Amino acid sequence: MTSKVVLYMSMSLDGFITGPDDGPDHGLGLGGERLHGWLHSGDGDPASYRPTDDAGSTVFDELMATGAVITGRRTFDNAGGWGGDHHDGVPIFVLTRTAPERPAPGHARYVTDGIASCVEQARAAAGDRDILLHGAATAQECLRAGLLDEMQLHLVPVLLGQGRRLFDNMPADHVELELLRAMDGPGVMHLRYRVHSRSTLPGAASGRGAA
Amino acid sequence: MTSKVVLYMSMSLDGFITGPDDGPDHGLGLGGERLHGWLHSGDGDPASYRPTDDAGSTVFDELMATGAVITGRRTFDNAGGWGGDHHDGVPIFVLTRTAPERPAPGHARYVTDGIASCVEQARAAAGDRDILLHGAATAQECLRAGLLDEMQLHLVPVLLGQGRRLFDNMPADHVELELLRAMDGPGVMHLRYRVHSRSTLPGAASGRGAA
Numbered sequence: 001m002t003s004k005v006v007l008y009m010s011m012s013l014d015g016f017i018t019g020p021d022d023g024p025d026h027g028l029g030l031g032g033e034r035l036h037g038w039l040h041s042g043d044g045d046p047a048s049y050r051p052t053d054d055a056g057s058t059v060f061d062e063l064m065a066t067g068a069v070i071t072g073r074r075t076f077d078n079a080g081g082w083g084g085d086h087h088d089g090v091p092i093f094v095l096t097r098t099a100p101e102r103p104a105p106g107h108a109r110y111v112t113d114g115i116a117s118c119v120e121q122a123r124a125a126a127g128d129r130d131i132l133l134h135g136a137a138t139a140q141e142c143l144r145a146g147l148l149d150e151m152q153l154h155l156v157p158v159l160l161g162q163g164r165r166l167f168d169n170m171p172a173d174h175v176e177l178e179l180l181r182a183m184d185g186p187g188v189m190h191l192r193y194r195v196h197s198r199s200t201l202p203g204a205a206s207g208r209g210a211a
Numbered sequence: 212m213t214s215k216v217v218l219y220m221s222m223s224l225d226g227f228i229t230g231p232d233d234g235p236d237h238g239l240g241l242g243g244e245r246l247h248g249w250l251h252s253g254d255g256d257p258a259s260y261r262p263t264d265d266a267g268s269t270v271f272d273e274l275m276a277t278g279a280v281i282t283g284r285r286t287f288d289n290a291g292g293w294g295g296d297h298h299d300g301v302p303i304f305v306l307t308r309t310a311p312e313r314p315a316p317g318h319a320r321y322v323t324d325g326i327a328s329c330v331e332q333a334r335a336a337a338g339d340r341d342i343l344l345h346g347a348a349t350a351q352e353c354l355r356a357g358l359l360d361e362m363q364l365h366l367v368p369v370l371l372g373q374g375r376r377l378f379d380n381m382p383a384d385h386v387e388l389e390l391l392r393a394m395d396g397p398g399v400m401h402l403r404y405r406v407h408s409r410s411t412l413p414g415a416a417s418g419r420g421a422a
Contacts, residue, residue, distance in 0.1 A: 013364075013388060013404070014378030015226040031385060143370070153224075157388035157404060159354070161381035167225030170372040174242060177224060177368035182395060189390065189402075193224070193368060 003126050004149035005070070005119060005142065007133040008063050009166055010035040010188075012156050016163035017136055027078035029163050035156050038188035044080070046087055055185035059152060064088070067129025068122040070095065070142075073110075075135035081105050086132075091125045093118050095138050115141040136166045143175060148195045150180070155189040214337050215360035216281070216330060216353065218344045219274050220377055221246040221399075223367050227374035228347050238289035240374050246367050249399035255291070257298055266396035270363060275299070278340025279333040281306065281353075284321075286346035292316050297343075302336045304329050306349050326352040347377050354386060359406045361391070366400040 011017055012035060019029030028035060038056055042048035050060050069086045073096035076082075084106015086092055092108035095118045099110035111118040119142070122131045133139060133148070142148040153166075176196040183190040220228055223246060230240030239246060249267055253259035261271050280297045284307035287293075295317015297303055303319035306329050310321035322329040330353070333342045344350060344359070353359040364377075387407040394401040 014381070015376075020383050030383065034385060157390050159378060159381065159386035159388065160383070161378075161385070162383040165226075167370060167372075170225070170370065172231050172241065172371070172373040174245060174372070175370035177370065179368050179395070179400065182393065182400065184390070184393060189393065191400075 003067070003123055003128055003130055005122070005131045005133055005147060006066070007139045007142070007148060007151040007153075009134070009136070009139070009151075010038070010154040010156055011166050012158050012160045012163075014159045014161065015165045015167060016160040017166045018164040019160055020162045022078060022164055024078055024080075027075075031160065032163060034158055034160070035154075038154060038156065038185060044083070046082060051185070053185050055183035055190055056188070058183065059154070059185075059190045062130075062152070063132060065129065066090065066132035067126030068093065069132045069134065070118055070122050070138060071133070072096075072135030072138035074137065076108070081108055084108055091122070093122050093125075095141070115145050115147060119145075119147045136164055136168070139166065140169060143170065143195070146197060150195060151177070151191075151193045153191045153193070155191055157187065157189075214278070214334055214339055214341055216333070216342045216344055216358060217277070218350045218353070218359060218362040218364075220345070220347070220350070220362075221249070221365040221367055222377050223369050223371045223374075225370045225372070226376045226378060227371040228377045229375040230371055231373045233285075233289060233375055235289055235291075238286075242371065243374060245369055245371070246365075249365060249367065249396055255294070257293060262396070264396050266394035266401055267399070269394065270365070270396075270401045273341075273363070274343060276340065277301065277343035278337030279304065280343045280345065281329055281333050281349060282344070283307075283346030283349035285348065287319070292319055295319055302333070304333050304336075306352070326356050326358060330356075330358045347375055347379070350377065351380055354381065354406070357408060361406060362388070362402075362404045364402045364404070366402055368398065368400075 019032035022029035039049040040051050064087050068090050069092040076094045089107050094110050096110050099112050104110050177193040181192040230243035233240035250260040251262050262268050275298045279301050280303040287305045300318050305321050307321050310323050315321050388404040392403040
């Protein structure tokens with residue numbers, strides 16, 4: 001089995017992964033906790049959020065069976081670094097431009113030499129297990145670099161109106177997807193896609209590129 | 212049976228309903244025809260696009276059974292006004308700020324006194340049949356006014372990267388949706404949602420309001 005980089009994100013139908021004004025005190029932004037309504041009420045430890053329905057628990061168990069975590073600095077900080085252990089002590093690679101002076105807590109480490117290095121290190125650590133990717137900016141970097149293998153999106157039937165978009169700041173290239181699985185859970189649709197290679201449109205505007 | 216205002220739109224997973232640079236010569240923008248890949252190849256007459264698969268033909272037949280059309284001026288112009296007849300000679304209400312001097316073709320008419328009047332006229336014309344709504348800006352106006360009853364979205368497994376978004380320029384209010392039906396067709400997921408009333412978030416940013 002080949003290890004895959006899999007993005008796991010809850011997204012509103014209008015494409016937001018947080019409400020407005022997300023930050024360390026409001027990781028999901030104003031009203032953004034609506035997006036996690038399909039999860040069980042938890043205490044901050046990711047394992048405590050396991051849903052009880054079949055679809056939700058299946059997806060959740062897959063997430064928790066990953067062998068490494070890649071996350072952006074914003075997501076990491078807003079989640080309080082998961083206390084240094086996202087699940088089972090697997091290594092957490094935090095993509096950042098500049099590492100803070102204080103070392104990363106627990107099983108986390110900062111990666112400052114780019115997404116390709118981050119994915120390479122995570123692959124080495126995960127062995128034949130998949131790699132969990134979290135965070136919009138990091139997902140966009142991974143997509144632009146052609147390093148994202150799959151996406152497991154939890155599509156929540158709500159319009160948030162404003163917030164942080166999962167897909168943003170991307171060039172006008174088409175990324176073809178393939179729906180691998182659709183599971184309907186209570187108040188959420190779990191959609192798993194394979195990411196195929198990008199095709200650049202002839203004559204396309206060059207796009208805004210990296211943020 | 213109560214007549215409902217139903218938005219019908221093809222949308223990429225990243226939320227776009229056109230590629231970049233849409234206009235009268237490229238109604239779906241650069242590369243945006245990818246979004247209509249689930250439809251049969253047609254000749255400009257909407258009826259000629261009927262898909263042959265079960266899911267696609269079911270949704271298409273529902274669309275073509277509507278008793279009136281509401282559309283934004285941009286969508287109308289980009290589609291060449293459907294030659295004045297979208298389907299079966301039902302009236303087409305074109306929401307616009309300023310009506311052009313030339314009268315609207317065929318069964319179309321311009322409505323300049325706002326979305327509420329537009330919906331009221333369409334309801335009167337449609338009788339007990341549903342009303343077909345087309346166009347992003349008009350959908351946003353309808354949502355903001357609380358006049359949209361349902362959405363039939365054709366979710367296409369592609370990231371377009373850039374283009375015109377279906378959900379944009381909305382205030383930071385939550386609009387709760389209810390998934391009524393999910394049908395998986397070849398290369399498209401047909402999702403039908405009921406639109407519930409908006410809830411304004413306490414302390415929410417006021418939003419950007421009408422474009």
